[in-house]
Amino acid sequence: MQFSNTLKRLTAGIMLSGSLIYSGAAMAADTIKVGVLHSLSGTMAISESTLKDTVLMMIEEQNKKGGVMGKQLEPVVVDPASNWPLFAEKTRELISQQGVDVIFGCWTSVSRKSVLPVVEELNGLLFYPVQYEGEESSKNVFYTGAAPNQQAIPAVNYLINELGVERFVLAGTDYVYPRTTNKILEAYLKSKGVADKDIMINYTPFGHSDWQSIVSDIKAFGNQGKKTAVVSTINGDANVPFYKELGNQGVSAQDIPVVAFSVGEEELSGIDTGPLVGHLAAWNYFQSVYNDANDAFIAQWHDFTQDDKRVTNDPMEATYIGFNMWVKAVEKAQSTDTDKVAEAMIGMETPNLTGGTAVMNENHHLSKPVLIGEIQDDGQFAVVWETDGLVKGDAWSDYLPGSKDLISDWSAPTKCGNYNTKTQQCLGSKAMQ
């Protein structure tokens, strides 16, 4: 079973690359080239290769409908191999040599930061589909994942309001996304009147596996009478031994719930979730959401991958929304020119997969619903709370002193990614450092 699957994927890959070369030669004149910039090897391949497949699936479907502006879409897949500087090189290759009109790609914040100067220099167009730490807005990038105010802040509000949590453990992997998110959360919690001694911050290296002391510390921290929760920005496979250790030391979700921002269906598919029932995650989409659009998407995904055990997740939905918006924007602008498409994108609306409508705002961030789900024993999430309406993504956090006066507005007349509302000045590229 395992072998035949691997073989199938291998042949599919070979056939795909073969057909790419073929199609590149035959129909170069009247196609629109779409760049796909996701790692297909290295540590991030686990998460990113799924998004590559999602984009290919969307392109296949769009081509069946007749393409865009009467032209077929042609995917150009490159492999930046989880190597951050290579992301920049591949971007340059895609835009300068291949002449792609749009790129769907990146996962980690560090890869996006590496791509950013290149797309700005060459005036390319990047759709970034993953939740991230904010504090950024570029004319050439559309952020279809969640900003901190669409994931972290609502999750903490849920803990405070619904579960009565008064003490917080902010546990994360030691790199830019957890550190920035925790900085925002710490500032937010303090603004809510949480004392210093009620916040514990802990960082661990990538792939950490010995969680004994940390879980024991969390337990001791949580046994001080006040209701305690863990806000986890632990990334990647370090989550598995972390949750295992929680289970072994008898920390149940009813005592100390863990709310995670980087654990989705894909990450849980490798874990026995029996002991994790009740721990939480905050996202803008869950596979378990019941509605016809989502059912159709899941069926299409199972069909495309020929594997009905494959799960869907939030970054896939963000890719889905971004792709559909780009198609609509191109048709509206009747051009694939970056500036025209970017202008048409603002205010664009497409259906999302949770039964509502996604709106692209003038700051290049989406308006999305925020859902909080509890892990179930089948590796899925059950939604226990959701926002009443859509939450507008905020590029610059209101809780950090350096960014609380900044807004991003790419519509005329402001046309600025970091406009200071106090001094009424556009900081330009300086503030991006």
Next chain:
Amino acid sequence: MGHAIGRFLTTLLLAALCNTVLADLATDTGPAPGPGLHDILNQLASRSFDDKEAAIRQLAEQDHPRVVPLLNALMNRDLVQHRDSGAILLGRKNSDGWLLLDPVSEAEQQQVGSRDARPVVINNRLRTVINNQLALRDLASPDSEQRYQAAGQLIGNADPEMLSALTARRAKETVARVQDRIDVALNIATLDNDDLAARLNAIDALADSLHPAAKNALRDRVAASDNPAEVRAAEKALARIEARIERYQTADTLFFGLSLGSVLLLAAIGLAITFGVMGVINMAHGELIMIGAYTTYVIQQLLPNSHEWSLLIAIPAAFMVSALVGILIERFVIRFLYGRPLETLLATFGVSLILQQAVRVIFSPLNRTVVTPEWMSGALEINPVFSLTYNRLYIIFFALAVFLALLTLLKKTRLGLQVRAVSQNRTTARAMGIRSERVNAITFGLGSGIAGIAGVALAQLTNVGPNLGQSYIIDSFMVVVFGGVGNLWGTLTAAFSLGIANKLLEPMAGAVLAKIIVLIFIILFIQRKPRGLFPQRGRAAEE
């Protein structure tokens, strides 16, 4: 297909059986408020968790044999809402979707598709409510373990209904540990009593309890009380509790250190043979550990019904597979490179990359799940603040057992004698008639096989993926070099001292910094004593 039909028929027959039994019960015991139960259950269809909580409480009040099974069904997500009718029914997941049953009679109703019914969503608050209700009933259970767990669940719960149930149970209870738990629960409740003498008694009693709820209740009492004598008593009790907790925390840290040390020992002990005794720098050592872990996974896939015991089969299997791979590496690569450490290093590094890629192709780059058997999950609870997790406990013993077995093999057997002879002086050993080539292959196989055994243990602690080996190779070399190349006792001492040092530093410095401090210490130490803790005499030392 036939299987599915068979299962379907069995379900059908079982349902029919339950049905008749229940019908009998209903006629025998008289009260059977069936319809009432349905109405209460249908309130669970509400989206509001407050409504659901009310429904659960109402359900729990009913005197009906189906209450406990229904609460359990809600807990296990077996209660589903039918999409079309909106009714709450019992759902059994099968290959075609859901088989819906009547929640009270368990009579079969209909088969629907997998998205035509959805489980009733509960959250942590409702889970606590259900658990409390179940615990209340378990207090009367004939099984003392169940009563013990139930009393634990109810500690810190101030609900008068629960308290009266606990008081009633206390009078009948005969098992000491259950009595103790109920006493703690009742004493915590007494702290809110109006009677000062009763409160002082409770404070005295709670001074002996390490339960976190007791400590917190005492702390609240200190803050709330206006009686100086009571405050003094409570503070004294708190001081006593804190002192005991501190002592147990030290013990906890030591245990964590021992556990980390045992992992380091397991990872390094195979290397102590190949690197320490033979002098081969084997960069593929980590991948031999990984192969052991994957062997565990394959064995579990082959024996899907005996996860409890498959580990015991995995140990020899992993030894054989890794030893075989090790012997192949020795025969085809290392043999030609003896005495050329740099080339060996590069060649084995290449082998390690090949092995990693092979695993990616065969098993996919995703991590594989190795199931933890029941007897290795959970913790041995010595008291509420000190417990030893079973997986770590077993692995400490396992590491020591492997160490002793290896020591005996090297010291007491003919093979061990030959290995030591070859490692001390190859030429003389050959002159004495030892086939050094064969001994080399066997020794390397032995070291590799032990790496495979380490993989079985590590599969229980960490992710089984292509990168598993990489994360242990540095640690392994560190331990062997620190302990003194060629000395097994040195490896043991080094593993445990590094483990404990790391865990002592971790609470102060954090996980990242603790590791850096340990590494810096080792670099400085090796500068002063290049041969490690216990320098070895013999060939390795002379070269």
